[in-house]
Amino acid sequence: MITSSEPGSFPWAVLAERHPVLIQQVRDAFPLAPAQHAALDALLAEATEGVIGPLGADAHDRERWAAWGQGYFGRSWFDVPFLWAESYFYRKLLGALGHFTPGPWQGIDPFGPFKAAELAGKLVDEELAALDELAGQPADVQAPALLAGSLWGNRADLGFRIDSGGAHESTAAGSDSRLVTDESARLWALLPTGGAATVHLVADNAGRELIPDLVLVDHLLHSERAADVVLHVKPHPYYISDATMSDVIDSLRRLTHAPAAGYAAEIGRRLWAATAAGRLTVRAHEFFCAPFPYSAMPDALREQFAAATVTVLKGDLNYRRLVGDQLWPPTTPFAERTAYWPGPVAALRTLKSDVITGLDRDVLAALEASGEAWRTSGTHALVQVDARSR
Numbered sequence: 194m195i196t197s198s199e200p201g202s203f204p205w206a207v208l209a210e211r212h213p214v215l216i217q218q219v220r221d222a223f224p225l226a227p228a229q230h231a232a233l234d235a236l237l238a239e240a241t242e243g244v245i246g247p248l249g250a251d252a253h254d255r256e257r258w259a260a261w262g263q264g265y266f267g268r269s270w271f272d273v274p275f276l277w278a279e280s281y282f283y284r285k286l287l288g289a290l291g292h293f294t295p296g297p298w299q300g301i302d303p304f305g306p307f308k309a310a311e312l313a314g315k316l317v318d319e320e321l322a323a324l325d326e327l328a329g330q331p332a333d334v335q336a337p338a339l340l341a342g343s344l345w346g347n348r349a350d351l352g353f354r355i356d357s358g359g360a361h362e363s364t365a366a367g368s369d370s371r372l373v374t375d376e377s378a379r380l381w382a383l384l385p386t387g388g389a390a391t392v393h394l395v396a397d398n399a400g401r402e403l404i405p406d407l408v409l410v411d412h413l414l415h416s417e418r419a420a421d422v423v424l425h426v427k428p429h430p431y432y433i434s435d436a437t438m439s440d441v442i443d444s445l446r447r448l449t450h451a452p453a454a455g456y457a458a459e460i461g462r463r464l465w466a467a468t469a470a471g472r473l474t475v476r477a478h479e480f481f482c483a484p485f486p487y488s489a490m491p492d493a494l495r496e497q498f499a500a501a502t503v504t505v506l507k508g509d510l511n512y513r514r515l516v517g518d519q520l521w522p523p524t525t526p527f528a529e530r531t532a533y534w535p536g537p538v539a540a541l542r543t544l545k546s547d548v549i550t551g552l553d554r555d556v557l558a559a560l561e562a563s564g565e566a567w568r569t570s571g572t573h574a575l576v577q578v579d580a581r582s583r
């Protein structure tokens with residue numbers, strides 16, 4: 194089980210360095226009141242030097258977290274599972290700002306200004322304009338390009354940029370991008386044209402990841418590889434740039450408001466129509482913000498995934514939750530770790546944390562010999578597919 198107790202390790206740096214920076218960024222981005230600053234001071238002290246405390250007496254989810262955190266309260270944040278500690282940090286950050294409390298700050302996204310700046314930026318303009326090159330191309334040319342766009346879009350993650358200093362600005366087809374495993378042929382085999390598939394896509398980040406995800410969704414629907422698509426997003430802001438329903442709306446608007454003659458706007462209009470026709474549905478189950486691996490998912494969610502032709506999970510956090518946030522031997526078969534999933538499942542992820550499975554022995558040896566921080570730097574990616582039906 195990965196914890197943050199090893200000074201200098203990746204999870205340690207997230208808790209000790211990244212979280213304090215994030216708190217400061219939120220202070221700088223909002224005109225906070227004294228009580229909010231005080232709550233952030235308390236969170237900063239608790240999460241870096243103190244012990245894990247319960248939620249406030251009137252928190253709506255106090256009981257839930259009391260159960261989820263049994264055995265962790267009173268301990269250092271660095272000594273409990275990394276996945277749990279990060280998740281609780283985001284819960285407490287939202288609480289400190291009044292996100293869940295009836296009043297003027299209820300529902301305010303503390304990461305909204307960062308997401309909005311990214312979405313309005315010229316990189317998005319360029320990425321939307323680049324779609325014009327694909328317009329009119331046959332589906333078998335579009336498919337791999339759009340899958341790569343969605344995959345590498347995962348590099349554009351605002352949390353990741355806190356300590357990479359913006360070094361990972363480029364996305365699709367990036368110059369130093371490398372695939373450590375590519376099982377995309379298995380994914381396409383599950384989705385033949387006209388096969389009436391139902392695809393579930395578990396989204397990760399908003400903005401420059403969600404837009405290429407939506408473009409991929411449009412491709413699946415338009416090329417009739419999928420009859421319908423269910424897009425799963427977070428029920429509330431999480432891990433900085435994780436997508437919520439408002440981010441879906443903003444991204445769809447960004448697409449439809451692209452220059453009218455371009456392909457991006459056409460895609461936006463088709464997606465808009467697909468939601469009206471019930472072919473594209475968005476859901477936001479509470480479990481997507483829970484501090485546990487997907488092996489602990491509730492039955493209601495399990496039933497949804499069981500009904501999918503394939504579920505595609507985006508990003509690093511979803512990968513950690515899918516295979517378990519543990520230091521598996523890297524050659525552990527992916528399908529061994531996903532055997533509990535109720536149907537075919539695929540992971541599209543750039544590597545931004547220590548967890549890895551399903552590597553070929555020779556690929557692993559080459560990666561280890563490279564001396565690069567391949568597990569955490571986001572320069573490498575994977576497409577892994579467990580295509581077995583259950």
Ligand SMILES: O=P(O)(O)OC[C@H]1O[C@](O)(CO)[C@@H](O)[C@@H]1O
Pocket residue numbers: 207279347350352353397398432507508509510511513545546
């Ligand atoms: O947006 P993604 O791809 O899920 O990545 C978020 C990642 O950020 C971290 O929280 C810190 O890097 C990772 O541990 C996590 O997996």
